[in-house]
Amino acid sequence: MPWHAGDVRGYSREVSLEIVDVTQTFGERRALDSLNAVVPDGVLTGLVGPNGAGKTTLLRVVLGVLSPDAGSILTDGLPVTADDRRRWGYMPQERGLYAGMPVGEQVIYFGRLHGLSRAEATRRAHALLDELDLDDRWADRTDKLSGGMQQRLQMATALVHEPEVIILDEPFNGLDPVAVANLSETLRVRARSGCVVLFSSHQLDLVQDLCEVITMIDHGHTVLEGNVAQLRASSGLRQLRLHITGGSLDWVDRLHGVSVVGAEADEIRLSIAPSIDPLAVLDAARVAGQVTDFGLDLPTLSQLFFAAVAADNSAESVR
Ligand SMILES: Nc1ncnc2c1ncn2[C@@H]1O[C@H](COP(=O)(O)OP(=O)(O)OP(=O)(O)O)[C@@H](O)[C@H]1O
Ligand SMILES: [Mg+2]
Numbered sequence: 001m002p003w004h005a006g007d008v009r010g011y012s013r014e015v016s017l018e019i020v021d022v023t024q025t026f027g028e029r030r031a032l033d034s035l036n037a038v039v040p041d042g043v044l045t046g047l048v049g050p051n052g053a054g055k056t057t058l059l060r061v062v063l064g065v066l067s068p069d070a071g072s073i074l075t076d077g078l079p080v081t082a083d084d085r086r087r088w089g090y091m092p093q094e095r096g097l098y099a100g101m102p103v104g105e106q107v108i109y110f111g112r113l114h115g116l117s118r119a120e121a122t123r124r125a126h127a128l129l130d131e132l133d134l135d136d137r138w139a140d141r142t143d144k145l146s147g148g149m150q151q152r153l154q155m156a157t158a159l160v161h162e163p164e165v166i167i168l169d170e171p172f173n174g175l176d177p178v179a180v181a182n183l184s185e186t187l188r189v190r191a192r193s194g195c196v197v198l199f200s201s202h203q204l205d206l207v208q209d210l211c212e213v214i215t216m217i218d219h220g221h222t223v224l225e226g227n228v229a230q231l232r233a234s235s236g237l238r239q240l241r242l243h244i245t246g247g248s249l250d251w252v253d254r255l256h257g258v259s260v261v262g263a264e265a266d267e268i269r270l271s272i273a274p275s276i277d278p279l280a281v282l283d284a285a286r287v288a289g290q291v292t293d294f295g296l297d298l299p300t301l302s303q304l305f306f307a308a309v310a311a312d313n314s315a316e317s318v319r
Helices: 005-009 055-063 082-086 103-113 118-131 147-159 177-192 204-210 228-233 278-288 301-318
Strands: 017-026 029-039 044-048 070-075 089-091 165-169 196-200 213-218 221-227 239-245 258-264 267-272 290-297
Touching (some): 017 055, 029 055, 029 070, 029 213, 029 221, 044 177, 044 204, 055 165, 089 147, 103 118, 103 147, 147 165, 165 177, 177 196, 177 204, 204 301, 213 228, 221 228, 221 301, 228 301, 267 278, 278 290
Parallel strands (some): 044 213, 089 165, 165 196
Antiparallel strands (some): 017 029, 017 070, 213 221, 239 267, 239 290, 258 267
């Protein structure tokens, strides 16, 4: 897929995090297979893919928890160092909090681990817990919180040292809609201020609404990546809906890359190849009959996901 990080905001710029040809095997199993991806800063990037696609493995490699068999992780073109990674924030899929520790103390503890003074860690813990709507639980033991609250607390521990690179494995899993909105805003604010924010999720509607960029992986390699709006607009799954009166549909047969996928009463639906301009199709329709209504339906991220995974499964069966 010809895509450059510069496309994301319409100008050419340095890529902040680059995953280059990464392969990770576990015994005979190849969890990541020459995987490539770019994660620009300043926008939210969603990592999506079916169960077992390799998302958690990829995030662990990016964080240096796993050393890959091959490949490299670069920031601004240079290999990531242990020092770089110490400044990053990480929220693992398997949550790791101290059950008996009070909420506020937990965030302070993680802040102290990153070298903050007690006073600074305390100040930031209050600000973050307030932002994540947990400050009223400051003195409660962690294991007295609900699952979703513990998740928000885990997020606070990942952000307390104000990391510039934030990596989260399924941060939205199990959260209620208010908490999802709250956490989304927390991440959006960090991205807007220039952070790299990469998170995995199975909630494709949420990723579609929230993320400017996605990386979709399957069987350990990237199957689709880039700006979400561009991917949806340029997909072969677009459909032009026309209310057209009079005549046959012969005019459609004369158009290259256009086919009828539905026709009832005076409404027809046309699928349009990525290279075809829908306005040119509309022009042809207006010559053929009277167009009283029209619309371009873009595929949802979920539809792109199913199409990419189906294509990858058939490619996998011949590999
Ligand atoms: N420590 C490990 N030892 C052996 N195999 C592993 C290990 N970690 C992951 N795998 C395998 O690597 C593949 C990718 O797993 P991974 O956890 O990265 O998937 P995922 O995309 O995060 O899935 P999910 O959506 O279920 O979280 C799977 O086949 C898994 O069994
Ligand atoms: Mg996972």
